[in-house]
Amino acid sequence: MEVNLFNATGYSKHMTGSNQEETDQSTLNKNTHPSTDEEQIETTYKETAGGSISDRALGTTEDGTQRSIRDMLDDEGETSVFVNRDLVEPDTIIDEERIVGRDDQLESVVSFLKPTLQGNRPPNMLLYGPAGTGKSLIIGAVTQQIIELCQSRGERFGVVDINCQPINTLDQAVYELVQTVAKDVKAEIAVPETGVSTKRKYRRLYELINEHYDSVIFILDEIDLLVGRRANDEPAYSKLLYQLSRANNINEIEGQVSVAALTNDPKFMENIDGRTDSSFNPRDVYFPDYDATQLREILNNRRDAFRRDALEEDVIPLVAAFAAQSHGDARKAIDLFRGAGDLADEQGDEEVREDHVRESQEEIDKDRSLKLVEGLTTQKKISLYATAAVACYSNRSRSSVPSPVGFKVYQWVTDKLDADQMTRETYVKYVKELSTYGLISSSRKSRGRGGGMYMEFTFTGDPAAMMNRIVDDTRLEAIANQEELLQTVINSQLKKFHEK
Numbered sequence: 001m002e003v004n005l006f007n008a009t010g011y012s013k014h015m016t017g018s019n020q021e022e023t024d025q026s027t028l029n030k031n032t033h034p035s036t037d038e039e040q041i042e043t044t045y046k047e048t049a050g051g052s053i054s055d056r057a058l059g060t061t062e063d064g065t066q067r068s069i070r071d072m073l074d075d076e077g078e079t080s081v082f083v084n085r086d087l088v089e090p091d092t093i094i095d096e097e098r099i100v101g102r103d104d105q106l107e108s109v110v111s112f113l114k115p116t117l118q119g120n121r122p123p124n125m126l127l128y129g130p131a132g133t134g135k136s137l138i139i140g141a142v143t144q145q146i147i148e149l150c151q152s153r154g155e156r157f158g159v160v161d162i163n164c165q166p167i168n169t170l171d172q173a174v175y176e177l178v179q180t181v182a183k184d185v186k187a188e189i190a191v192p193e194t195g196v197s198t199k200r201k202y203r204r205l206y207e208l209i210n211e212h213y214d215s216v217i218f219i220l221d222e223i224d225l226l227v228g229r230r231a232n233d234e235p236a237y238s239k240l241l242y243q244l245s246r247a248n249n250i251n252e253i254e255g256q257v258s259v260a261a262l263t264n265d266p267k268f269m270e271n272i273d274g275r276t277d278s279s280f281n282p283r284d285v286y287f288p289d290y291d292a293t294q295l296r297e298i299l300n301n302r303r304d305a306f307r308r309d310a311l312e313e314d315v316i317p318l319v320a321a322f323a324a325q326s327h328g329d330a331r332k333a334i335d336l337f338r339g340a341g342d343l344a345d346e347q348g349d350e351e352v353r354e355d356h357v358r359e360s361q362e363e364i365d366k367d368r369s370l371k372l373v374e375g376l377t378t379q380k381k382i383s384l385y386a387t388a389a390v391a392c393y394s395n396r397s398r399s400s401v402p403s404p405v406g407f408k409v410y411q412w413v414t415d416k417l418d419a420d421q422m423t424r425e426t427y428v429k430y431v432k433e434l435s436t437y438g439l440i441s442s443s444r445k446s447r448g449r450g451g452g453m454y455m456e457f458t459f460t461g462d463p464a465a466m467m468n469r470i471v472d473d474t475r476l477e478a479i480a481n482q483e484e485l486l487q488t489v490i491n492s493q494l495k496k497f498h499e500k
């Protein structure tokens with residue numbers, strides 16, 4: 001892959017072969033000076049707990065003698081299948097040479113952002129495509145290079161990167177931007193999170209940017225999830241994109257500003273307000289799914305995360321095949337690769353084998369839904385329960401859930417429970433969030449001419465199991481006891497929806 005923009009040699013925090021050699025070397029060094037390390041651990045331990053560490057033997061060996069913490073730590077170091085586990089962590093920024101199959105996207109993003117280096121304003125961008133297809137990776141890799149090039153010329157290029165998924169309102173989004181910039185430039189946030197207007201937060205944002213950056217790019221990940229709370233309002237993402245993309249024109253920000261919005265939703269621009277459309281007016285960059293061959297290559301480029309000879313031949317093809325099944329998501333492939341290695345370590349095996357991959361995949365499947373459900377707020381649980389109930393009790397041949405029906409059932413459930421009721425937008429947002437975890441897939445549907453648009457949700461796993469899990473965890477039991485009634489409500493709502 002040849003990208004001509006840069007002459008910088010690489011990123012300082014990246015994992016390179018030489019970093020790995022350094023790590024190996026320092027591990028070697030540590031082993032040749034055990035007494036120094038032991039003294040250090042012992043001193044720290046004495047200071048905090050009183051007594052010597054060698055007094056405290058924790059494990060027992062096969063011959064019945066007890067082992068110290070240090071022995072056990074040393075043991076693990078020797079048997080791990082990993083030599084550079086960071087390389088299979090999803091958030092590690094990787095070297096350009098390790099990027100696979102994204103030449104076109106990389107070239108587009110480079111060419112769009114190149115004007116920054118000439119002091120000109122780059123266009124705004126919309127990076128769209130399914131989860132785990134490299135959107136954050138590519139924009140992160142290019143902006144990182146620009147930061148370094150600008151630094152070497154004494155210019156300050158700011159990258160303000162936020163994930164909109166956990167953010168509910170425009171006001172929170174602006175505060176998050178202020179917080180992100182303040183952290184980057186090590187300045188005071190100087191505006192409270194609540195109790196002041198959004199306008200004041202914007203003002204602080206612009207002030208920080210004008211003081212600390214010569215040019216700036218906002219990266220808004222999962223932008224489509226920033227819907228806001230009120231049903232009939234313009235969505236929060238539309239307002240935010242409008243403000244940020246015109247901040248330059250109205251001189252709120254003095255340097256060059258561009259906005260890169262990242263989304264899984266290919267139809268994102270259809271919901272944008274007209275005036276936002278014309279001020280944001282992005283250049284599109286599409287990120288398609290990876291196929292199994294590309295996923296294999298992505299994993300092969302990270303096989304040095306593992307000890308040489310620690311991977312059985314079938315491991316990479318099998319991981320790639322599993323990930324290709326779940327929509328070609330590279331994040332899932334890397335997670336499974338790491339998970340199989342962790343399992344081999346846990347089981348004290350020196351090699352990662354096919355059975356570690358299979359077992360790890362099973363655990364991921366089980367864990368994902370369990371953990372996810374445990375961590376949800378009550379409102380999200382109710383939204384998910386209502387949606388799963390429609391999929392489960394529908395008498396129709398297709399068990400997909402139209403969002404208007406899911407919402408009606410959600411309203412019915414909240415009424416029965418006397419719980420708060422969110423707007424339809426918020427309900428849709430909550431359920432869509434679950435598609436990020438692969439529990440649900442969502443697609444936008446049209447009801448035909450003049451009928452409007454709606455979302456359709458499909459469960460990847462068993463919706464009944466999902467309902468049971470939620471019931472175990474919440475006061476929804478009262479509803480679960482009215483199964484027949486719930487079934488009737490669902491099928492009458494489905495009937496109404498399809499007759500319209």
Ligand SMILES: Nc1ncnc2c1ncn2[C@@H]1O[C@H](COP(=O)(O)OP(=O)(O)OP(=O)(O)O)[C@@H](O)[C@H]1O
Pocket residue numbers: 089090091092094098099100101102129130131132133134135136137138221263264287298330331334
């Ligand atoms: N082409 C690639 N080459 C190497 N690694 C990749 C590639 N694409 C993605 N990855 C890795 O997969 C993981 C997910 O990628 P990334 O976060 O860029 O996806 P995304 O499209 O932004 O996903 P989402 O929409 O869920 O935010 C990261 O660890 C990234 O390094």
